[in-house]
Amino acid sequence: MANVAKKVSWSGRDRDDDEDGRAGETTPLLNGTGPGAAGGARQLTPSSFLRIGQLSNVDLNEDIHELTELPRQRPNEIPHNEKLLSLKYESLDYDNSENQLFLEEERRINHAAFRTVEIKRWVICAMIGILTGLVACFIDIVVENLAGLKYRVVKDNIDKFTAKGGLSFSLLLWATLNASVVMVGSVIVAFIEPVAAGSGIPQIKCYLNGVKIPHVVRLKTLVIKVCGVILSVVGGLAVGKEGPMIHSGAVIAAGISQGRSTSLKRDFKIFEYFRRDTEKRDFVSAGAAAGVSAAFGAPVGGVLFSLEEGASFWNQFLTWRIFFASMISTFTLNSVLSVYHGNAWDLSSPGLINFGRFDSEKMGYTIQEIPIFIFMGVVGGILGALFNALNYWLTMFRIRYIHRPCLQVVEAMLVAAVTATVGFVMIYCSRDCQPIQGSSVAYPLQLFCADGEYNSMATAFFNTPEKSVVNLFHDPPGSYNPMTLGMFTLMYFFLACWTYGLTVSAGVFIPSLLIGAAWGRLFGISLSYLTKGSIWADPGKYALMGAAAQLGGIVRMTLSLTVIMMEATGNVTYGFPIMLVLMTAKIVGDYFVEGLYDMHIQLQSVPFLHWEAPVTSHSLTAREVMSTPVTCLRRIERVGTVVDILSDTSSNHNGFPVVESNPDTTQVAGLRGLILRSQLIVLLKHKVFVERANLSLVQRRLKLKDFRDAYPRFPPIQSIHVSQDERECMIDLSEFMNPSPYTVPQEASLPRVFKLFRALGLRHLVVVDNRNEVVGMVTRKDLARYRLGKEGLEELSLAQT
């Protein structure tokens, strides 16, 4: 039997600071015990008690009683670990609420109008592609110019002081430059928009999975992200500008598809049809794909990334639109950058990073090399796991001690200065000189080398990471000596690990590739040495495999990463070895520790739903999984009751089953529909109710537009004033509730519930008994809390943070 230990730390909860005042799905009302009472399977009372509306004073008092009783069990500070599931994240609703209003609208729309909607979708995708491409161009051009400026200044300075001594001034200059640039980048992130930190890939993964991360697709986030990533790269951190493109694309998509900006308070009155979670999610997938496409020149890889991370329900038309956006994105980037680089028509820059041409004739692989590649995959998996483990401890440390913005900025500056110092010392100590002729080094540092030679360590450190990667792939054999590569790998590994998780906008793709390329090339050189310089042991090829192995070992992406690497090399020949390497790296890495993104998602305690329920969870049924009792509303309900329920801070449900209100059918209170908090808020705001005495009167009609205008920032219940008279009015929910919510019987197994929930992107799933009476509710947290741990099935605790 699986070991099902349950810890529910508390259920009484404060309001969170989310702007629309909602918090939490329909959560269980205090049916758990404190952490002290953990252990053993959860005992459920078999009573299927229905709390129909009317929160009596007794009820409220009970809640308060329990609230005041609980704090002694509540620890002052929750040790932040991955065994918790935070209640502060809400779900997105990827299932349309098919209420009467919606159906009436859909029925009014004829075939031609649907075609218009379809054309609009394509237009939006084209715009997403174009804008994402342009943003990528902007980042690329600005980084290139600023970094060029910086390197030229430092190089001049170094050249000056190399002759007359006093290189410590150069170091100081370099470190100060880096630290100050990074400071600006860190300040804007830490103080203005913390969600713009990092690559944004975990956040987008969560969004596509159905978790609402506050502010993640805001215009402000985009601006901070773009500025932040430019500053991080120019500041010389061990970061890339590719990962953030995915986030940027997603924000662009979310913005365009809604036809308005709530930040700028502009509503263009277009694309109103798309103002709901389902449609927005589809466009965000396209935006993320366009971002990948622009970053790596990998349109197919972008589509696969979006599908791997997000779309649970594969739809051919959607996929084709996503592909269109991706293609447009890389094409836009390619055109603009080609023009910028002066060779207008040749379309030679499909992505922000371009691995360069791998000539398959010169650098083809043979069957004998396959075991070697697999071995490299093993190394990549181990190194990746090490990277993730180190980063895990670092992140735990940061969560505990470096949570104040000022400290975060100071840490970022420190890392920037250290990065510069390490680079400088490494370059200074290196005695690896290479002839400058025929090499493609952008900023050759002569330092102590003879005239006409340059310091080889400087090609790796004194350059943007993208250029270093390409150099490692393509520089002719002999460009680096093994010592240089070894030292570089070691140093860069720790620097990159320290850098990931800083409060700056930056990606981990390029540093991973760089580490991998360095040890891969080292490996290739050793191999060539061992085999007495066989021609097949091309160090560039091994650098590529090393890069794939290292990246795979860190992020553990599979299909999409293979395709991205294939497209970035512009060559399908390496498909098979890259796949082998990535697969090996993933298997080996997974043996030790999770992938970096998943790890960070878990550290944030996000209720993330994986692809399938844990394999050993067939022993659980909906009955054990669901939250109960459920707060239900009657079809014709008293306004005061609705207000009380919505204001009840101890539960904060977001979806309410609607049951039959006929008083003489007390026995069978069958499910009639489901209504959302956001819908109720709009109803209350527009005063859609009638006096109890005049029930025959028709209540005010609302249009779907009223709901769309309020989307996605519905006001909190506190901002809606309901007078005492109005409290006694009645509200008829029939027209607004979803009359056909998905339901499961209590006997359904967890995998079955999970499959339904995941495949349809649900937010609320009502559990009914044999007579169609509501007995429970399953939400994302009820499913996400079951996980396959080392010793079998484990259950995460729910927590406030």
Next chain:
Amino acid sequence: MANVAKKVSWSGRDRDDDEDGRAGETTPLLNGTGPGAAGGARQLTPSSFLRIGQLSNVDLNEDIHELTELPRQRPNEIPHNEKLLSLKYESLDYDNSENQLFLEEERRINHAAFRTVEIKRWVICAMIGILTGLVACFIDIVVENLAGLKYRVVKDNIDKFTAKGGLSFSLLLWATLNASVVMVGSVIVAFIEPVAAGSGIPQIKCYLNGVKIPHVVRLKTLVIKVCGVILSVVGGLAVGKEGPMIHSGAVIAAGISQGRSTSLKRDFKIFEYFRRDTEKRDFVSAGAAAGVSAAFGAPVGGVLFSLEEGASFWNQFLTWRIFFASMISTFTLNSVLSVYHGNAWDLSSPGLINFGRFDSEKMGYTIQEIPIFIFMGVVGGILGALFNALNYWLTMFRIRYIHRPCLQVVEAMLVAAVTATVGFVMIYCSRDCQPIQGSSVAYPLQLFCADGEYNSMATAFFNTPEKSVVNLFHDPPGSYNPMTLGMFTLMYFFLACWTYGLTVSAGVFIPSLLIGAAWGRLFGISLSYLTKGSIWADPGKYALMGAAAQLGGIVRMTLSLTVIMMEATGNVTYGFPIMLVLMTAKIVGDYFVEGLYDMHIQLQSVPFLHWEAPVTSHSLTAREVMSTPVTCLRRIERVGTVVDILSDTSSNHNGFPVVESNPDTTQVAGLRGLILRSQLIVLLKHKVFVERANLSLVQRRLKLKDFRDAYPRFPPIQSIHVSQDERECMIDLSEFMNPSPYTVPQEASLPRVFKLFRALGLRHLVVVDNRNEVVGMVTRKDLARYRLGKEGLEELSLAQT
């Protein structure tokens, strides 16, 4: 309002000849009217009458009465058109029946055992890849040798008779050779396994969609398919060997994953866990992908093909396994063919067809060319639509007049002879001579050309189509004169159109590519002529675009085809223009007529579920869509009733809702579960019942193994003998029924029902009312019959054929 016209031609029906004696899902019992009474929305009686078990004599008589009354409305021969939906196709069940036995087994299996299952899945995928690759090698090598032999014989003969006159002997030899080879190929298909005809892609699409096509994944089909495709290609038909690889891969996958062959009566007692539709489907996806991968050297394209056509629920692990199988498949093919061709280690043959190296530097495209590519897409769309329209009329003709196997063989022979004749005449009449030096022609025919020259028309006609395609892509400018290309395009277009649909195993990919490459090259030459020979107008590049346009215009695949073309060219540079061309071709083509595969699926009246419900179908609800009344069983049911229901040839239901059997709850007969015909058959076969007097006795226990052993060919009910005494026994279904079938309320809109059904791969969806009583049943046919026609929503008729 949508125009909902309904025609139900009849409901009383004969048994079909399917080997397991089942036919049709739960179909409506005569609730439609004859074709004469068509028009207007269906009127449903609001009564939710439950037919609980006990088919009384009255019931039966009623059925017979209606049966005898109906034939006057039944036309003698149904005009076979695409407005029908055949009842002879059954559904596959992609939703696990989670009954007690299943859950008990799953609960017994611990974490380690699940890992074993997972490893087995990977092993099976590797085996699928290897075997598919080997089969592709076998086909390739045999075709190469046999075709080489044939062309050498004919060439020698032609060379002999060119000098001394009497070339008609050569023509006779060529035509006879072709016709006799094709005769053999056609005989084995027509007389032994008709399902092996064609490319098999429509059949695999249907299988992955959830439709059971009899014999489609049998070993016999594979053998006939492989032999058939070899004979068709050697016989000189305008066909390719690529499409059938997809079918072959699927059969291999289905065979291996079950660990036994029912045809060979061998059970290896392995992989028993995978003996159900869900698991088998997953492996068949992998097999289809491996087939694409081997055919085109396109592993990613293969994965996308499988996903586009089949997997409705995207699962990361599954996708990764599919990708693994694809990679292994192309790698196996590559290794074996490389060894066969003597350059053992260079891995230069990733697929059956290889478009050859497109040098992106020489053949890159510029932005100005994009409008030209789009224009080519338009041409491809129009030509593709023309091809499909012609083929449609041809197929209708064939269905009406050429349905006897002998006639089919004669037609195939005729086409073979005509193909040879047309080729010969074209070559004979052509005066286009090219210098033999520096060209890569395999069988240069000199004919009336000067010494050292060859007939250019012969490179196109006197060659396997694969080689002709590559020649058109890569022969240097000037290798073909425009007249040759024009005539070739015209002739080959009609030949290919005539050939598709013959009773031979053959694919349409290569002929389409060849037609497109020919007119594309012609287009390129014209362009070069118009622009006074600008260097950018490389005819090979335009041949590639033309090939893409033509293929896209015919088959209308999108994402997967783009990737397949990209991988086959080994170059990602052309991704954007190929995508544009394919998209334009699809949009233009769709304006006129459907894609070739979809057209043939419709002509077969297969109840195929598209990705989404028709956009204007929100006006329909489950109440209108469902079949009613439903034959229900009680939880403890009389054996005689079960036998009667299963034997009832007029209904032939396959799934039966199980309702509460307590006699005093007549009012609320709530749904308790769902049981399948196949399960009941197994129960009856194993005599799992007890005497009515001894209800307290425990009935015989069955194991999941008993069900798996019977899968997939469950015996017909007629073969199970139940004595009169046994008929009076009682059978307890609780343990075997699925206790948590998915349900929808009557108010659910059609798109909502459709989404649930499609996303979860259901076979039966129970419609319940507010009290959880069964009021109807939705099956595949109920959903597939609604389609978006030219004038809005239309409803297909159900028919027997």
